Amino acid sequence: MPTPPTDYLERILTSRVYDVAIESPLDIAPNLSRRTRNTILLKREDLQPVFSFKLRGAYNKMSKLTPEQRQQGVITASAGNHAQGVALSASKIGCEATIVMPVTTPQVKIDGVLSRGGKVVLFGESYSDAYQHAMELVATSGKVYIPPFDDPDVIAGQGTIAMEILRQHPDPIDAVFVAIGGGGLAAGVASYIKRLKPEIKVIGVQPVDSDAMRQSIAAGHRVELKDVGLFADGVAVKLVGEETFRLCRELLDEIILVDTDAICAAIKDIFEDTRAITEPAGALAVAGAKAYAEREHCEGRTLVAINCGANMNFDRLRHVSERSELGERREAIIAVSIPETPGSFKKFCNIIGQRNITEFNYRFADPKLAHVFVGIQISGREDVERIIDALKTEDLEGIDLTDNEMAKLHIRHLVGGHAPQLQDERVLRFEFPERPGALKRFLDAMRTEWNISLFHYRNHGADYGRVLVGIQVPAADNEAFQHFIDTLGYPCNEETDNPAYKLFLGKTLR
Incomplete structure (x- = not known):
């Protein structure tokens, strides 16, 4: 039979968990707290013996x-x-x-x-x-x-996390953020906190593509999802439990939804403050706390986020790193169409100014119009609008692709192809110093009559950037081109005879 919410206090207080579990620390996240202007506390369930609550x-x-x-x-x-x-x-x-x-x-x-x-x-x-x-x-x-979430004893065991939080931080707490999959953790935490400290908000957090609990509460009954997103696989639940639904509907203050980019940014935030790497589901609470602080424009509050797991597959880290800057709104992805004429590339870079370019993909395809896929470091979403407006002023068309999932996942890696109409193309692999102005120095040193036919760059966090450049250089200019390379001073390797270039990017199919 369902257990009344008031009975969960005794169940939680008498739960046996410490034969196997530790009382996980409640640590401040100094960098995240400073950025959000709130005190962000992390409940470190990622430190449990199985790296999860x-x-x-x-x-x-x-x-x-x-x-x-x-x-x-x-x-x-x-x-x-x-x-x-x-x-x-x-x-x-x-x-x-x-x-x-x-x-x-x-x-x-x-x-x-x-x-x-x-x-x-x-x-x-x-x-x-x-x-x-x-x-x-x-x-x-x-x-x-042994059910994973929909059982009073399982719910009570998870509720011991809330018991520890209130004991570890007796001072006022404004809100506790908790990830929701099937709802066992959220139900247990809310049952304890709302009985003893009802003024503390308990806020659930779910991915936008795995929000069975949010939809169920909105509908007034359990809703089974047809599909769920698998990035945060720890909370990828199509149907929440009966008892967890009842408790969450009665006790949660709200449920916040976050996307993949926000989750990746939260993983990075946690790493920067703890040097620990949480799994996507484990970082949901931090992503929710950040979204809440931004939405409410709050300062000086105490927000607790439960880091609920750290069983991360190593091969996911590349994707997390790729998306974290977008989640922090530190990077924008823009498609720009510019005339395929000498000097247009430099004109575009002048519009970007001193903003750091994090990625640049371009391949000659049309003799009249060039389509460039570029990543730009920004200070906020309003910065993207300023860039688009500046491009319009110079009669250049720019499209913001920052929220375009297909562009971020696939198109950015597929820009290019064969260019059979190109003549005299040479391909070189450079190491650019990773600082503002490095690209401008390259363009200033290069003759304007040498057309750039290919450009690919991605910032990987090192102190130098790896850049692949194709340049149309007539044979008569080979000596002058070598002088350009020598005086530029950037480490360089010519790749014109590289079989990978000939096979995938060269003038003709081979």
């Missing part, structure tokens, strides 16, 4: 098993943090744990379960397939199913 609820549920149930063993379906929490808890209480995982589960997560003594069963292509198979095994084996 999930072991709290799993162990609290499993600690209540009878000797007979322990003898039978437990089972769950999970492809992530809950699986590792169940495996560790089972090893602690001395029972067998079977974890049903989709066949698509990354090996690192399978290894995490196996290393903690869990038995892995791979079944199906999705979590739903794995869950159905787990239920079949429960029916035939007699094992006890």
